[in-house]
Amino acid sequence: MSATENSSPTPACSPDGRDPAPSLLVRAARGEQVAHPPVWFMRQAGRSLPEYRALRVGTGMLESCRTPDLVTEITLQPVRRHGVDAAIFFSDIVVPLQAAGIDIEIVAGVGPVVASPVRSAADVEAMPRLSAEQIPDITESVQRLVCELDGVPLIGFAGAPYTLASYLIEGGPSKDHARTKALMHSDPATWHRLLSTLADISATFLLTQLAAGASAVQLFDSWAGGLSEADYRAFVLPHSQDVFAAIADYDVPKIHFGVGTGELLAAMRDAGASVVGVDWRTPLDEAARRIGGTVAVQGNLDPALLFADWHVVEREVRRIVSEGRRAPGHIFNLGHGVLPDTDPEMLTRVVELVHSL
Amino acid sequence: MSATENSSPTPACSPDGRDPAPSLLVRAARGEQVAHPPVWFMRQAGRSLPEYRALRVGTGMLESCRTPDLVTEITLQPVRRHGVDAAIFFSDIVVPLQAAGIDIEIVAGVGPVVASPVRSAADVEAMPRLSAEQIPDITESVQRLVCELDGVPLIGFAGAPYTLASYLIEGGPSKDHARTKALMHSDPATWHRLLSTLADISATFLLTQLAAGASAVQLFDSWAGGLSEADYRAFVLPHSQDVFAAIADYDVPKIHFGVGTGELLAAMRDAGASVVGVDWRTPLDEAARRIGGTVAVQGNLDPALLFADWHVVEREVRRIVSEGRRAPGHIFNLGHGVLPDTDPEMLTRVVELVHSL
Numbered sequence: 001m002s003a004t005e006n007s008s009p010t011p012a013c014s015p016d017g018r019d020p021a022p023s024l025l026v027r028a029a030r031g032e033q034v035a036h037p038p039v040w041f042m043r044q045a046g047r048s049l050p051e052y053r054a055l056r057v058g059t060g061m062l063e064s065c066r067t068p069d070l071v072t073e074i075t076l077q078p079v080r081r082h083g084v085d086a087a088i089f090f091s092d093i094v095v096p097l098q099a100a101g102i103d104i105e106i107v108a109g110v111g112p113v114v115a116s117p118v119r120s121a122a123d124v125e126a127m128p129r130l131s132a133e134q135i136p137d138i139t140e141s142v143q144r145l146v147c148e149l150d151g152v153p154l155i156g157f158a159g160a161p162y163t164l165a166s167y168l169i170e171g172g173p174s175k176d177h178a179r180t181k182a183l184m185h186s187d188p189a190t191w192h193r194l195l196s197t198l199a200d201i202s203a204t205f206l207l208t209q210l211a212a213g214a215s216a217v218q219l220f221d222s223w224a225g226g227l228s229e230a231d232y233r234a235f236v237l238p239h240s241q242d243v244f245a246a247i248a249d250y251d252v253p254k255i256h257f258g259v260g261t262g263e264l265l266a267a268m269r270d271a272g273a274s275v276v277g278v279d280w281r282t283p284l285d286e287a288a289r290r291i292g293g294t295v296a297v298q299g300n301l302d303p304a305l306l307f308a309d310w311h312v313v314e315r316e317v318r319r320i321v322s323e324g325r326r327a328p329g330h331i332f333n334l335g336h337g338v339l340p341d342t343d344p345e346m347l348t349r350v351v352e353l354v355h356s357l
Numbered sequence: 358m359s360a361t362e363n364s365s366p367t368p369a370c371s372p373d374g375r376d377p378a379p380s381l382l383v384r385a386a387r388g389e390q391v392a393h394p395p396v397w398f399m400r401q402a403g404r405s406l407p408e409y410r411a412l413r414v415g416t417g418m419l420e421s422c423r424t425p426d427l428v429t430e431i432t433l434q435p436v437r438r439h440g441v442d443a444a445i446f447f448s449d450i451v452v453p454l455q456a457a458g459i460d461i462e463i464v465a466g467v468g469p470v471v472a473s474p475v476r477s478a479a480d481v482e483a484m485p486r487l488s489a490e491q492i493p494d495i496t497e498s499v500q501r502l503v504c505e506l507d508g509v510p511l512i513g514f515a516g517a518p519y520t521l522a523s524y525l526i527e528g529g530p531s532k533d534h535a536r537t538k539a540l541m542h543s544d545p546a547t548w549h550r551l552l553s554t555l556a557d558i559s560a561t562f563l564l565t566q567l568a569a570g571a572s573a574v575q576l577f578d579s580w581a582g583g584l585s586e587a588d589y590r591a592f593v594l595p596h597s598q599d600v601f602a603a604i605a606d607y608d609v610p611k612i613h614f615g616v617g618t619g620e621l622l623a624a625m626r627d628a629g630a631s632v633v634g635v636d637w638r639t640p641l642d643e644a645a646r647r648i649g650g651t652v653a654v655q656g657n658l659d660p661a662l663l664f665a666d667w668h669v670v671e672r673e674v675r676r677i678v679s680e681g682r683r684a685p686g687h688i689f690n691l692g693h694g695v696l697p698d699t700d701p702e703m704l705t706r707v708v709e710l711v712h713s714l
Binding site: 176177178179180181182184185186225226227228229230260262263280281282283302303304305307308309312339341 | 533539542543582587620637638640661669698
């Protein structure tokens with residue numbers, strides 16, 4: 001792909017940058033009648049696939065996410081193998097932070113590690129912003145994918161402000177997010193400035209993918225489920241709303257997901273999502289009731305159950321599709337990401353089963 | 358304490374082995390009118406206290422739990438320091454497993470490690486049972502504590518069958534419990550035999566503590582919150598019910614707790630609990646509504662908030678006490694265990710505040 005093509009907002013092979021005819025994913029997200037739900041899997045592009053592991057040998061995670069050849073191939077792998085109804089852009093929650101200039105790495109067996117954690121008003125003031133010019137590779141990867149996918153929708157990806165903040169404040173993964181919650185409650189002014197900065201970075205990352213032709217987005221708030229609804233609404237929701245407001249002009253499915261968010265489903269809808277992701281703890285019909293029956297749901301097979309016998313998986317998939325039919329739109333997915341040791345054959349069989357129902 | 362005293366079912370200093378006058382804990386658990394809720398903290402005996410860290414130098418966790426001098430002193434430390442309304446018996450979920458003869462250790466920085474994980478019908482058949490004769494030290498520790506506590510109730514402690522099973526099947530801590538869930542669903546017969554065996558071990562451990570004079574019990578199902586309610590009811594509840602049924606003759610508060618169990622609160626009541634513990638994700642008044650208003654609740658200050666400024670902690674404690682007054686009985690506690698780096702002074706101030714409300 002030439003530099004000229006890179007600078008174009010949309011790829012040559014799809015002039016409007018979106019599906020010419022609405023895809024199954026888009027129709028389900030809109031609550032239209034569909035024969036069966038669309039199906040994709042969080043982390044479908046990744047370690048469960050031997051072809052992914054082979055491709056990643058010798059290349060670090062963040063480097064992989066910034067290399068269009070790798071991003072394109074890794075994003076396409078599960079589409080080819082499983083026949084899923086959407087591709088999820090291969091990236092990582094911390095990619096836009098690193099691209100903005102924050103010193104952050106992904107350490108194998110640990111996760112993201114931040115060189116200088118952000119814990120004071122001065123730390124927040126010193127934070128860089130992200131501009132689209134810093135991520136031409138993201139534009140290139142998305143444009144190439146939209147061409148290669150030939151009508152299969154590409155879901156853009158970003159981490160939500162709260163989850164990004166938790167990594168920056170803790171300095172890495174945390175079980176209890178004690179420093180994050182302490183800052184949130186003890187210094188709300190600094191907290192809100194930090195989340196506002198991060199909302200801007202998330203929005204820029206999503207806008208870049210949408211401008212390049214992504215057909216949908218998912219905003220991941222991985223750790224929001226550790227918050228009470230009151231704290232979520234006071235300290236997190238306004239900033240997630242800002243992210244969704246920044247992309248409101250794009251008429252695409254806007255998926256919002258966090259694990260363990262049974263108490264937060266209505267609040268996450270209020271962020272501006274058109275699809276709310278649900279983990280396996282809350283049945284989809286109950287989730288739709290809590291959300292108020294106004295937006296679609298996504299989920300929610302327990303990824304651990306893919307290690308059980310097929311008859312168990314089949315029974316659970318049928319139950320979930322049935323419960324999803326009582327929601328105003330359903331996108332079939334797991335209730336969290338594919339576990340690394342998952343047998344990919346199980347995923348392929350789930351896709352075939354969902355398509356047969 | 359002599360061998361003769363050891364063999365006595367109740368200590369000399371408290372003939373009936375229970376509080377002569379019902380304690381604040383017992384009265385709150387029964388839903389009686391109390392001036393303020395009783396307060397204790399999960400993991401109040403442990404790493405947050407410098408006197409605990411000093412005492413533990415050179416002694417492994419499980420050895421500490423089997424040494425009456427240490428158990429007694431460690432259990433008493435937070436009662437002396439904080440003035441809490443109950444002591445929690447210092448132990449570990451895997452103590453009864455090791456006492457029964459299972460090769461299990463606690464590795465610093467890792468958690469419980471099982472030498473030979475339990476994954477087949479033959480593994481389950483080969484499992485040992487626990488008899489009271491294998492844990493005379495537990496009887497001695499409880500008897501000594503009941504004397505020393507001088508009316509402050511002692512809460513007995515055991516891990517619930519599901520959580521014990523998860524350690525035995527996974528071989529150690531696990532984020533996703535994939536092997537546990539796979540066995541549960543793929544081989545229900547083996548699963549139920551395993552949980553039945555573990556219910557027997559849990560019950561023996563609790564009965565030993567009750568016979569020695571404990572005034573209440575808490576059954577911890579640490580990982581139950583990773584299950585859907587349907588799976589919990591089908592695969593876990595019958596065995597937790599067996600544990601509570603085994604101790605039904607003791608008219609004491611029977612507390613049942615797991616983290617992230619907002620969807621399971623009514624099911625955990627159905628196990629036979631008289632008090633349901635609630636984490637910080639679900640407000641206590643909403644928890645009482647889900648439980649059906651028939652039993653008391655325990656909780657639910659987010660332990661991470663103890664790292665925030667005091668004015669934040671004070672506001673949260675007042676809110677929780679206020680919400681707890683709309684439940685039929687409330688025992689103030691955290692929503693999970695005390696984090697190791699917690700400033701113990703914060704815990705003391707929380708006790709003083711709750712007692713002033």
